[in-house]
Amino acid sequence: MWFLRRCLKSLALSPLKKWKHHNARDTIFALSSGHGKCGVAVIRTSGPASQEALQILTKWQRLPPPRQITLASIVCPKSGELLDKGLVVWFSAPRSFTGEDCCEYHVHGGPAVISGVLQALGHLSTLRPAEPGEFTKRAFQNEKLDLTEVEGLGDLIHAETEVQRRQALRQMAGELGQLYHRWSHRLIRALAHTEAFIDFSEDDNVEEGILTSVDEEIDKLQKELEDHLRDDRRGERLRYGVQVVLAGVTNAGKSSLLNAINQKPTAIVSSIPGTTRDVLDTTLNIGGYPIIMSDTAGLRDSEDPIEKEGVRRAKARVNEADILVAVVDISNCSLSRDSLLSPLKDLCSSVQGDGPRNIIVVLNKADLISQDNWCTVRELCQRSGLPPTCMLSCHTGEGISDFLQILRHQLEIICGDPLQGAPTITQTRHRLHLTACLHALQSYGIYRQQDLVLAAEELRIAHRQLGTITGRVGAEEILDIIFSDFCIGK
Known part of the structure; x- marks a missing residue:
């Protein structure tokens, strides 16, 4: 009865009992x-x-x-x-x-x-x-709120945009916690059945095939956890802000674009190439979605050690971007497909790995080309298979609203609507514990054929990881199920 003794000892030390x-x-x-x-x-x-x-x-x-x-x-x-x-x-x-x-x-x-x-x-x-x-x-x-609802309340207090408010309200309403509680209850039942088989199977008090049902339940839970973790970090992006990075060669107009969107002179603008030498971040609200827009140093080869460090930081930030805004000086491009694609290829080749999946191409300084050339470039963009592209002029403001519409559409794709579908992970802490829970369930499958006691311990670890998210971890729940599901000790 080693398990029962351990549970009773845990009950005596449970902090939840002291809180009452x-x-x-x-x-x-x-x-x-x-x-x-x-x-x-x-x-x-x-x-x-x-x-x-x-x-x-x-x-x-x-x-x-x-x-x-x-x-x-x-x-x-x-x-x-x-x-x-x-x-x-x-x-x-x-x-x-x-x-x-x-x-x-x-x-x-x-x-x-x-x-x-x-x-x-x-x-x-x-x-x-x-x-x-x-x-x-x-x-x-006092069990009025679980930890996910507490975090939702904190997010609601600090919400700065409409979409953040929606997500925080949904979490504070308990939907995320209820999902984890349901998973936790299923894990408790599976663990209780496994422990009962270990302790009481020799007394013929446990139904045959109980472990088969446990295996099936754990397999279902594992798939649900994998789907939940495969959410492309939508909830976390909404909570912390979507990383939008302005990148391109020197004097393409990145700082001017930042100032036009922010509607104030946030970044220094100069005709001298290489004016921006560090990453400049500003938080913005685009259609209810929170973003952190970063102006970066112009990408070029330089012998200046300060500018070289700025370029290195720019490339690092591009690799971290959720959305990359590739700013191109259209006044310096010839009116051909290769000329339009070349700056984008150079930008992508300057970063490590695959780079950002979401790219918006901004053809800036459109006020410096004729109306006929404007139409020609627009037709070229439509035929070239470029990522979402817009032409604009930071000097006149023409096309800025089109860019913001494209950006908002990309944000909707990345973040989705927090009121639709299953609740998403909103905290890095949740993701860490859920990943640990999934690893424990995978380990259960490994130990299942080798040592049932070790397999049960993996279920206990998985349950503890889920309970840590909501703040509800108690051995008494396992005891309740053992004595309610099985006729033991009559």
Whole structure:
């Protein structure tokens, strides 16, 4: 019964069990809305002394109805001075954000009012200021949120674009965590059946063929994990920003294009070749998609050690690009297919490996060619099989909107719609644990015919990796399934 003893020992040491004892918890308080002057500020308390604090600050004998807004006079507990007239919302445990008794004070957002109410709460010996993220941490510890939902909440707070907001809301709603919980439950059941076969098969208490069903379930899980990991990093790109790199020879107009898109002089523009000698990054919102656009040094051979380092960094950034924008000076090209393809070939040959899969060709300085030549170049581009191509002029602004439309279309292809299909991986941490889980499932198949105990250990490792993503790892779940699925110990 080595497995049962180990599970019982794990139960005794489980941190989740310790988290469920809330009587001795401190009561915390903090400003929950943004800092600075505002119309309304929200100050929150959480913990067993929230009720006492509310009654002291409002001089109420009875608590207001839970989750209903009530007008109150808020006074200082030391001097009795009126601090503000505001709205109070009482949340009784466990129906609150943290799962504890909570209270929210909606007061006027002036700095003096906020400071006065915070000082009043600080005068109470049963309260202390909250640490950063402590309200959300308590929500996790009280099983109101799992780690993926906590991360979704953090992403929602920091979302800067429309598509980021959609993705964060979906994750905060629990869809990603629910997917991992379903996989975790299937793994627990497979592990429980395997452990039961190891411990009880000699007593004829376990059905025949139980290991065959385990093998089939693990094979299905492995394929689902492989499909989930084969997502081209869409969720992570949305969260961190899509890397868009402007590259080309010197004086092609890369810095001018960056300034035109950013609508301000972000990069220095000069007629002197080699002005840009480092990578200049700027964050932009293109149609709701977050991007990090990088202006790079012009690609050319140079004896200047500083410019050589800039070219090296430019080539390295091109290799890391999600989208490469190849900027070509159309005024220096003859009107032929080879002339148009040559700069692109030179750019691709200057980088290592296959380079970026997503390329946009920008033919810049179109204002320097005639209208007839403009039409000729457009026809050549359509017949040449080039990647998505647009002609523009950074000087006049003509064609910039066409470029942005092409860029947005590429972003839609790369990132997709976060509201459609299965939830995607949004954190590098998730990908690392999922990859480790997949490796453990693959190892199960290797050990299955050699040593069933080692195979079961690989299932346990896989389950632990999934549980680490959501923050829910407990041996008691395995015990529950063993005793519910099998008639053992009657």
